[in-house]
Amino acid sequence: SADVVIEDANLEMPSIVLTRPTEGAHFNVGDVISLEATAVHPDAGVEMIRFIADGRIIATVNYCCDVCDCAPAPKATPFTARYEWNSAPPGVHVLVAQTILGPNLVLESPPVTVVVGGERPASLVIVEPRNGAVFGLGHAITIDTIGQDPESLVSTVEFFANGEKIGEYCFLCVVDAIFPPGTPLHNQIQWTPSRPGQYVLTAVGQFGPDKRLTSPPVTIQVEGQNTGPRLVIAQPADGSTVPAGRDVPVVAVGTGREGGITDVELLVDGRPVAESHVVFFRPPRADEEVQHEFTVRFQPGRHELVVRDLADPAVVSPPVSIFASDASGSFVTRTLPAGYQAGTAFTVRLQTQPSANVAVYVVEDQPPFTFGSPEDPNIPPPVWQVTNISHRGVFDPSTGKVKFGPFFDHEARTLTYDIVFNSVVDSARFAGVGVADGVAFPIGGDNEIRGSARHPADRQPADDFLTAEELTAYAAAWKREQPWPENPNPIPVDYVTRAAAVWKGGEQYVYDPSAGVPPFCWINGVSTTRSEDQISPPPLAGRAVRTQERQSNGSVRVTLRVTPAPGTQSFAVEEYLPARETVSGITSGGELTPGSGIVRWGPFWATDTPILSYVRSDSTATEAKGIVSFDGQNLVVHADTESPDEGSARLTGVDPLHDGSNQVSLEASALMRGAEYELQVSTDLKRWTSAGLFSTGHDIGFARDAAAAGAGARFYRAVRVR
16 A cells, blocks of 8 residues: 655755665564655655665555646655555565656665565665666666675675676775674676677675675666667566466556657557556656556466557567466466367467476376277267377376476476367366476366357357347346356456347357457358348457546546447446545446456447446546457557547547557547548658548547558558548
């Protein structure tokens, strides 16, 4: 939790100090550590305070005034922020508080060292630069360490970059003073890299006559000059493991553009899940960092994170791969396709992510129906056969198990094998274990595959038709976050809107993997009574915009304006509230699930015009995030934008669609009077080609750049043609 305190004071110099905890404080493992910091600037307002532990951001507390969200504190007014840190691991931790007072001024408090756990081992940490920092070539980088040992002092520290020594420093050699054992001491150097690239920084400290300690590594990126705008994900680190189903901070840093990279979106596994918008009173220079922070809850399994510049979709961060582990302790996650059909083999994927202390592990997976031979007429169906086993794995016919290993390390691996079969069954279940150092854990993830891949709403009866009863039961369970007998659970909103579109398109449907991943693989089948609303995967989706209006009592009315694109059948909305947020006055049948903090509306038909709104009691809380789903296509709910002036037109958004194309949105009041606009595309701002006309939905037009997938930088403009 985080609290904000505003005070008055007369201070002449800008300052920030970490007032709690105190230097050298001890805590037990599991204790909640109260952090408190105060910042003030006599000539400007303080916008926020960050709490940093061992070089990583653990919390950001914003000041919010009564007029606008996240504005700075009044000039010369101290801003005190508090945060309860309840996840401190055992060991020695170096805490600092940091505030950004303007584009050219960053203040950091003196460090405070605390100990979590019963013992106080020697420690050496790099406190500057922080992990994931980006520097321009030729920039002099300060590398600062803090070393502490209860039995001695750190005397000399050697510094290394990618394993090569780059410097050495001895604080005690130049300071004429006596320090008692246990005193935390700084040793730092300045280093200017000679070439661009990624550098892993480490430090080795000498403690007393016979103790040497190596710091945890810090990874930085040095970019060549004039490389243009760039984004990197600073947290979490590539290859790291995060808890599944819990809030995980994601931090991205943008540099290289005059005015800053201020508007970005986060994509998880290719799907946009959140946006970040940063406003500056004075635009930052191109060499100054702009930091964006997100909070995400991941499903168990491996995920790829990417951050993209909303102003220029060609500016994309290098991907970061993470593994979300569930609380059961399982280190193997199985991934199965949504379904299978006769005559088509399918692949089983087993993602391993053992912990760092594992010495040896094996994996045993148990697919169904593996006894017998598909060619043996004496063996009744079904019989499944295992082929194409990766990583020198074997199939054991005596037990029906697919066996991998032993692996004498703790490296992550993606193990695979294929299944071919002589018949299709409605449902088949997998079992298996991962065994690490003699302890067996059940394999997590998918454990069931369904023949013919019916939509999970198709249950009573399961007959390749989606009826009104099935659709409404499925939508009600989604809206109330109730468990559903068929996976996936909890029910995804895109599965609901896809089911609604299939029902309106004629009820009968087929599973077509060529149409895309679920839920796009479910399309209306050929019928003798074809409906005019019969659908195929939608070429366009739509747009949703969030506006906020402050009420006289201090609360905030939040309204979501949804505009479906022409051809869209249905839509639904999920709004993700900040932790512990309370809301009231939810309109249009929306429902709040208190446990998850999600408000759900819909599904609605594209011709509906519901007013989706609610009232937030806490006007200072972080803005909510949301997803709007059109016929199975999920898009981020965008922040409010001003409407164009009468007679003017403006491109307002570029949204990636599931097939790799881009949906481009245009706001123009002239659209309501029958005007037509053409979308034009360029890769160099010199040669422009037509991508077709904008389809009109009220005062918003939608067009699709079908050639965007893998095409690199794309520039768009709208030209009025009638």
